[in-house]
Amino acid sequence: MIERILIVGTGLIGASTGLALRAAGFTGQIAGFDASAAELEAALASGAIDSFVRSRDEAIATAKQADVILLAVPVLAILDWMRLLAPELGRHQLVTDTGSTKRAIADQAQAHYNSPAGARCLPGHPMAGKESGGAALAEASLFQGAMWLFTPVAEETSIEAEWRAWVSRFGTRSMDLDPARHDQVCAWVSHLPQMVATAMSAMFEEEFSHTPELAAEFQAIGGRALREMTRLGASPYSMWRDVAMTNTQPLAATIYALEQRLAHLREGLKTPELREEFRLANEFRARRD
Amino acid sequence: MIERILIVGTGLIGASTGLALRAAGFTGQIAGFDASAAELEAALASGAIDSFVRSRDEAIATAKQADVILLAVPVLAILDWMRLLAPELGRHQLVTDTGSTKRAIADQAQAHYNSPAGARCLPGHPMAGKESGGAALAEASLFQGAMWLFTPVAEETSIEAEWRAWVSRFGTRSMDLDPARHDQVCAWVSHLPQMVATAMSAMFEEEFSHTPELAAEFQAIGGRALREMTRLGASPYSMWRDVAMTNTQPLAATIYALEQRLAHLREGLKTPELREEFRLANEFRARRD
Numbered sequence: 001m002i003e004r005i006l007i008v009g010t011g012l013i014g015a016s017t018g019l020a021l022r023a024a025g026f027t028g029q030i031a032g033f034d035a036s037a038a039e040l041e042a043a044l045a046s047g048a049i050d051s052f053v054r055s056r057d058e059a060i061a062t063a064k065q066a067d068v069i070l071l072a073v074p075v076l077a078i079l080d081w082m083r084l085l086a087p088e089l090g091r092h093q094l095v096t097d098t099g100s101t102k103r104a105i106a107d108q109a110q111a112h113y114n115s116p117a118g119a120r121c122l123p124g125h126p127m128a129g130k131e132s133g134g135a136a137l138a139e140a141s142l143f144q145g146a147m148w149l150f151t152p153v154a155e156e157t158s159i160e161a162e163w164r165a166w167v168s169r170f171g172t173r174s175m176d177l178d179p180a181r182h183d184q185v186c187a188w189v190s191h192l193p194q195m196v197a198t199a200m201s202a203m204f205e206e207e208f209s210h211t212p213e214l215a216a217e218f219q220a221i222g223g224r225a226l227r228e229m230t231r232l233g234a235s236p237y238s239m240w241r242d243v244a245m246t247n248t249q250p251l252a253a254t255i256y257a258l259e260q261r262l263a264h265l266r267e268g269l270k271t272p273e274l275r276e277e278f279r280l281a282n283e284f285r286a287r288r289d
Numbered sequence: 290m291i292e293r294i295l296i297v298g299t300g301l302i303g304a305s306t307g308l309a310l311r312a313a314g315f316t317g318q319i320a321g322f323d324a325s326a327a328e329l330e331a332a333l334a335s336g337a338i339d340s341f342v343r344s345r346d347e348a349i350a351t352a353k354q355a356d357v358i359l360l361a362v363p364v365l366a367i368l369d370w371m372r373l374l375a376p377e378l379g380r381h382q383l384v385t386d387t388g389s390t391k392r393a394i395a396d397q398a399q400a401h402y403n404s405p406a407g408a409r410c411l412p413g414h415p416m417a418g419k420e421s422g423g424a425a426l427a428e429a430s431l432f433q434g435a436m437w438l439f440t441p442v443a444e445e446t447s448i449e450a451e452w453r454a455w456v457s458r459f460g461t462r463s464m465d466l467d468p469a470r471h472d473q474v475c476a477w478v479s480h481l482p483q484m485v486a487t488a489m490s491a492m493f494e495e496e497f498s499h500t501p502e503l504a505a506e507f508q509a510i511g512g513r514a515l516r517e518m519t520r521l522g523a524s525p526y527s528m529w530r531d532v533a534m535t536n537t538q539p540l541a542a543t544i545y546a547l548e549q550r551l552a553h554l555r556e557g558l559k560t561p562e563l564r565e566e567f568r569l570a571n572e573f574r575a576r577r578d
């Protein structure tokens with residue numbers, strides 16, 4: 001029975017998980033650790049966690065007493081914590097995470113977890129978020145209707161099943177994927193859209209911020225299309241650096257594919273190729289509406 | 290005094306203008322012409338127009354009796370109507386439009402309108418719309434808070450002033466721009482975002498529609514980011530072909546700039562260049578939130 005949970009990283013996803021656990025009826029203890037005191041205070045104030053620790057050593061000590069340790073930090077920090085915790089934990093303890101890429105995490109899980117005497121590890125990835133982070137924006141309902149992906153690397157035991165049951169009580173759907181396939185599909189549906197929004201936002205910043213006149217013109221004319229296509233430009237580097245670091249090749253391949261596609265469209269602006277591109281795009285949208 | 294208006298093209302923008310005129314207190318006659326009988330019927334049923342004509346000849350006859358002729362069709366059709374109407378109209382009559390590009394229209398206005406004996410022409414462009422068109426989606430409030438751009442090409446007379454006053458009663462803001470500058474800024478803030486959404490949607494359609502398994506995986510994992518970055522993929526070719534035809538060079542230049550930017554980001558995924566790109570993008574968003 002899961003009674004004690006430690007959430008490492010009480011930002012938007014970590015704190016929302018705490019709130020979702022409470023909303024789903026979890027009555028055990030939820031402790032938090034975060035590098036930022038402000039995030040911990042905000043998570044405590046909202047009821048996402050019951051208590052927190054302020055040092056890495058205390059966090060490790062708390063982890064030793066926990067049934068589930070949820071790593072809700074950027075991917076490279078998840079990998080650090082996995083290495084750090086593996087020798088400290090034992091059977092009947094579960095490490096799980098919310099990282100955006102899964103291949104590096106699954107590799108590490110196979111190397112350091114799931115031995116007969118060691119702790120379990122079930123890599124996970126809730127497809128939810130906001131363009132801005134932080135515990136202050138956390139919501140119990142953040143995962144409602146969202147997909148919580150898992151990339152299991154070992155036969156599961158009862159603690160994984162129990163964690164999955166909690167996640168399903170958040171109102172999520174869930175799906176199991178091979179870790180490499182996860183990273184490939186996410187490169188298309190999540191990482192590419194992010195990088196496009198970032199590139200467009202950065203380009204606009206350079207193009208239109210030189211003079212107040214240009215900025216005013218831009219501000220006056222830009223409408224919903226512009227706002228929507230650049231909303232993700234607000235996303236933090238700290239999280240996306242780790243995605244770029246741990247999913248470099250699949251992400252580079254999708255960006256390159258889009259570059260080629262844009263060049264093709266650009267060269268065909270006055271040709272029937274443009275009609276074909278709109279036809280395909282219309283079909284894609286019709287399928288998803 | 291503007292008493293009789295003919296709206297050529299009673300789709301989303303044309304019919305919404307009719308509804309907005311009524312909501313703003315316009316009590317004169319509003320006639321409509323559209324190539325589609327269904328659009329005319331829908332516009333009549335909603336009260337956007339009081340009557341309609343079904344043939345081009347009848348439309349020209351109606352235009353001769355109108356104070357204002359609003360051309361709310363794609364750009365190439367606007368250019369056709371401008372040529373067709375110029376010899377039929379006289380002083381105290383105003384042709385205005387809602388076309389997405391303005392250079393070709395302003396050129397035509399200078400060639401065929403605003404002579405001492407001829408009709409007036411004031412090119413216009415409301416920055417409003419939806420990803421799907423049609424009179425059935427028209428709303429009196431579509432232009433509320435939106436920007437209605439004008440690219441005047443001649444000293445204005447009282448009828449232009451009167452039309453501007455009606456437009457401002459829709460709750461719009463307005464701004465005058467040089468036609469070439471209009472097309473350049475719109476290439477950045479409107480046409481580029483559209484082409485990116487179209488290219489991404491078309492690419493996803495080709496990449497993930499081959500098998501039901503792939504489509505299901507894609508459908509399951511894609512979230513808000515994907516939905517938002519491809520929403521404009523539903524936009525109709527019929528409208529955007531004319532934008533591509535009449536703003537080819539500025540649009541091609543912005544697409545090329547984004548290709549270069551994406552290549553730079555792709556080559557720097559593991560370098561500090563990515564941090565700089567996120568910094569610029571964050572600044573852009575912070576300025577606009």
